Amino acid sequence: MKAAIVPALNSPWEIREVPTPEPSANQVLIKIGASGLCYTDVHITKGAIPTQFPRTLGHEPVGEIVEVGVGVTSRKVGDRVGVPWVQSGCRRCEWCLRGKKMFCQQQIGTGVQTQGSHAEYMLAYADSTMLLPDSISYEQAAPVFCAGYTVWSGLRFADPKPHEKVAILGIGGLGHLAVQYSKAAGFETIAITHSKNKEKLVRDLGADEVVADAEALQKMGGADVILVTGNSYKSASAALKGLRSDGRMVLMGISEEPLEVTGDIITNRSRIIGSMQNGDEYLYEALDYVAKGKVKVISETYSLNDISRVYDRVANGEVRFRAVITDM
Incomplete structure (x- = not known):
């Protein structure tokens, strides 16, 4: 598959051919329909948010599930889903047990502890995915998952x-x-x-x-x-x-x-x-407003092949108002 790779800290982004991943237990494979490029991707590239490189970034992913791993029962092939920033926690600490995995010190973040969505396909934990309303387009849905x-x-x-x-x-x-x-x-x-x-x-x-x-x-x-x-x-x-x-x-x-x-x-x-992203019910509500036409994302759309140029535009504050990769 084709993916955008950040080879090293503060380095230019590259498009490479990499193996298409296979879902492990409790994971799903998503064919990306749209991926928002957020300024947080700039922070990660420059080291403000630590991760290990090389890395495919992207934490505003939406698309269609094309394969499910062992143990997945709540999602099926053909589901339209998106994935938020925090996918999982350790499930053992105080914060996880209180339903606040965003505070877990071992949290798994999309595009930080996992490979992200600036690619043709992406893995995600099934129970972290959010089903999309039928009436929302991928282009409109992607920026909702962060912005x-x-x-x-x-x-x-x-x-x-x-x-x-x-x-x-x-x-x-x-x-x-x-x-x-x-x-x-x-x-x-x-x-x-x-x-x-x-x-x-x-x-x-x-x-x-x-x-x-x-x-x-x-x-x-x-x-x-x-x-x-x-x-x-x-x-x-x-x-x-x-x-x-x-x-x-x-x-x-x-x-x-x-x-x-x-x-x-x-x-x-x-x-x-x-404040950050404070609970699944708020994500549900945020998507619902967009699906009902009460909120509209203003975005510029690009091809994955142009992602290096898009990154520069986001980093320089030239995008009005969100950048979304829709052509994978």
Whole structure:
């Protein structure tokens, strides 16, 4: 089969012919229909997330099961599925026993501890796969398995109440989805962006208001929840001024910058929440919104043969808004 290979740390990606894998017990073989290329792939390539090379990356996979291993009963050949970031844990530690395998120190991550989805075929543990709604396309489904899942999990974890306001900081690959999820869930939604050329777009996506900064957000009464969808903690620190009392800021992007807070966080009883992908029910819900047409992924599609160029575009922030490999 054809696969994208990262030969070594911080090295250019290559297309190679490699053997098609065979499923072991409790695994399935998936013919990839679409694979999202996420900025996390850049982090992994550059060493911010440790793995062993050579490696095929890719953790936004969707496709059709073409073979099942011994012991698989819940999935069958022909099922349309996707695979999230965390496939499995040790099943013995406190976190696994509490149903929170995302905290397991021995977790198996797609494209990190396994070969990922930037290839014609990929193995996955059967019980980690999520069945896709019939009405969702592969192109729309793939980015949900990281980007959509991440922002919807963050919003749900913040637990906004009826009549509360939700603000989205950064309108990019995650942010354009966060605006739509917030509006689809019925919340008054405010986009925070300095880009004037994005104002019409974010209003079309469902934003009730668009502001340039925290000061403008504060003048209009502030937000109860701020979803930080970008990688700048400097911007997140500034946005704290826009939180109402008892407000929650949710961080879902990785940054090497320090997060600076003032004493206002005490007097306002504000909370800063770190969030990733917080449970299977949130993935189910995130897919359902897309399948029902309430959320639409804006993406650029490419061939696997072009993946080196696509990687450069993602790394340089040139993609609008998600990059998806659909031609394997």
